[in-house]
Amino acid sequence: MENLRGILFMVLAMGGFAIEDLFIKLLSTHVPVSEILIFLGFGGTIIFLIVARATQAPVLQRELLTRPVIIRTICELFGTLFFVSAIALTPLSSAASILQATPLVVTIGAAVFLGEKVGYRRWTAVLIGFVGVLLILHPGLDSFMPASLLAVIGVLFLAARDLSTRTMRVELSTVTISIYGFFASGVAGIIAIPFYPAMVIPTSIEIIYLFAASFVGVFAYYSIVRATRDGDMSVISPFRYSRIVFAMFLSITILSERPDSLTFIGAGIIVASGIYTFIREARLQKIQ
Numbered sequence: 001m002e003n004l005r006g007i008l009f010m011v012l013a014m015g016g017f018a019i020e021d022l023f024i025k026l027l028s029t030h031v032p033v034s035e036i037l038i039f040l041g042f043g044g045t046i047i048f049l050i051v052a053r054a055t056q057a058p059v060l061q062r063e064l065l066t067r068p069v070i071i072r073t074i075c076e077l078f079g080t081l082f083f084v085s086a087i088a089l090t091p092l093s094s095a096a097s098i099l100q101a102t103p104l105v106v107t108i109g110a111a112v113f114l115g116e117k118v119g120y121r122r123w124t125a126v127l128i129g130f131v132g133v134l135l136i137l138h139p140g141l142d143s144f145m146p147a148s149l150l151a152v153i154g155v156l157f158l159a160a161r162d163l164s165t166r167t168m169r170v171e172l173s174t175v176t177i178s179i180y181g182f183f184a185s186g187v188a189g190i191i192a193i194p195f196y197p198a199m200v201i202p203t204s205i206e207i208i209y210l211f212a213a214s215f216v217g218v219f220a221y222y223s224i225v226r227a228t229r230d231g232d233m234s235v236i237s238p239f240r241y242s243r244i245v246f247a248m249f250l251s252i253t254i255l256s257e258r259p260d261s262l263t264f265i266g267a268g269i270i271v272a273s274g275i276y277t278f279i280r281e282a283r284l285q286k287i288q
Helices: 002-027 033-055 067-089 092-099 102-113 120-137 146-166 174-195 204-230 233-253 261-287
Strands: none
Touching: 002 033, 002 067, 002 092, 002 204, 002 233, 033 067, 033 174, 033 204, 067 092, 067 146, 067 174, 092 120, 092 146, 092 233, 092 261, 102 120, 102 146, 102 261, 120 146, 120 261, 174 204, 233 261
């Protein structure tokens, strides 16, 4: 029953993140990415500060100054900056598909930097997964979009964030981590100001989109935390890939995007490779 609840929260989280990405994409046609990040980042920070006050969760802790936490926050900042930029400048279906390669990069990082043993089967799955990324990028073809590389860079930083989370040896409440994660996104917006057009006054519908994206993002963040607490990681992790299903559906039905066959094939390869690495890792942990 706990695993079933964990799966439910994971799917809700992935749906929430896909909807947040949709709002970001809709906003980016008029509102600069820097302004979007500032609103969503600091808006989410305020929401979690209110939650912290209500639940008496600590906001300032000495453990926040430890190296893994600092690295995690910095990677969150740049990962968010590059991925949101990719959403704004490339098709949502493409950016969302490339994002699914994050667990594959985490597998490589765990082997290289954390000394985790990765067998030839998972290495093969990782390499096949990156073939999927190349299919989505279309390198060497007329349809290649250099801005798609922003999503790749974002994946590298987000994978580094996840790796630093693995090395954290301190007890920090979920609310505390969330506060600084969203705060980092706000800072990312400030850093992005020189690279985007001047800020604008959002229209009434854009204001609704901004608030909706903030609350949906916070809900999705809460849901993924609940998922990881309620269910076994080996059971719920494959359901992270439901995000690409939501993203594809929204990009086609709402944004009228028409992903080509290479994008669909590439996304399928990435998802299959990622699910295999999750299953293989879970089996090895049981053996150990």
